[in-house]
Amino acid sequence: MxxxxxxxxxxxxxxxxxxxxxxxxxxxxxxxxxxxxxxxxxxxxxxxxxxxxxxxxxxxxxxxxxxxxxxxxxxxxxxxxxxxxxxxxxxxxxxxxxxxxxxxxSGLNEVSVLLLFALTLISSWITSPNDSQNTFFSIYFSTIGIVSIIELIVTILPTQQLANTKVIGKNKSYQNSEL
Incomplete structure (x- = not known):
């Protein structure tokens, strides 16, 4: 450690x-x-x-x-x-x-890393509108909350926990079969 x-x-x-x-x-x-x-x-x-x-x-x-x-x-x-x-x-x-x-x-593949990274940056850079658009506020804050929770979960996971997860993981068994 x-x-x-x-x-x-x-x-x-x-x-x-x-x-x-x-x-x-x-x-x-x-x-x-x-x-x-x-x-x-x-x-x-x-x-x-x-x-x-x-x-x-x-x-x-x-x-x-x-x-x-x-x-x-x-x-x-x-x-x-x-x-x-x-x-x-x-x-x-x-x-x-x-x-x-x-x-x-944590085991995310390169595309998932870039996607999560982009979502983090986009959700933190979105500017909030004026008070008359309450619907947008709820979407805005829920998006930031969801992305923050996903970030927290990914950073807490043990090493290679997501590696064999379909779509987002590195999928070691698939990579080994290609070689």
């Missing part, structure tokens, strides 16, 4: 590795790392926002242009936001590769 420290090392070592596999422990230890880092970063952000705004004599809430916003925002806050953006971008690719490797380890 992989340790928490080893999962963090593997996370950065496999930055662009979308072809391998990731065990359950590797995936969930990194999920715990991400949660801990996010909580610490969120608390630090709140503290920096409070101290940055408190250090100003006058807080101007109305900004007509982006230039006015930048000019009236404390420089420490701008630097912190840029640093946060860079760190977020640094984490995106290895998080995606870890997720794809976990899907592959």
């Amino acid at each position: 992989i340790t928490m420290t080893q999962s963090f090392k593997n996370f950065w070592k496999n930055y662009f590795n979308f072809t391998g596999t990731a065990t359950r422990s590797e995936y969930w230890w990194m999920a715990l790392w991400a949660l801990i880092i996010s909580i610490i970063w969120f608390i630090a952000t709140i503290i920096i926002i409070i101290f940055s705004l408190a250090s100003q004599d006058k807080v101007n809430i109305k900004f007509n242009t982006f230039a006015e916003f930048i000019h009236n925002t404390p420089s420490t806050l701008i630097v912190w936001c840029l640093l946060s953006l860079l760190i977020l971008l640094a984490f995106v690719i290895p998080l995606l590769s870890l997720t794809v490797r976990r899907y592959r380890d």
Whole structure:
């Protein structure tokens, strides 16, 4: 079984590795790392926002242009936001590769991995309409819920659990008969 420290090392070592596999422990230890880092970063952000705004004599809430916003925002806050953006971008690719490797380890075939990955991205990027379209809201939130539940189930499954499942699995016996 992989340790928490080893999962963090593997996370950065496999930055662009979308072809391998990731065990359950590797995936969930990194999920715990991400949660801990996010909580610490969120608390630090709140503290920096409070101290940055408190250090100003006058807080101007109305900004007509982006230039006015930048000019009236404390420089420490701008630097912190840029640093946060860079760190977020640094984490995106290895998080995606870890997720794809976990899907592959559960036994999904390449098409199923791509389909689940695409559904995840699409369901998280759908913009919600105005309040007058309640039907769309229910479909929107149920789609996100269903995709999230499927993701959770796939990431919890043991290694190669779905390998012999028709249509979505790697179907080892079929692959061996082709060779």
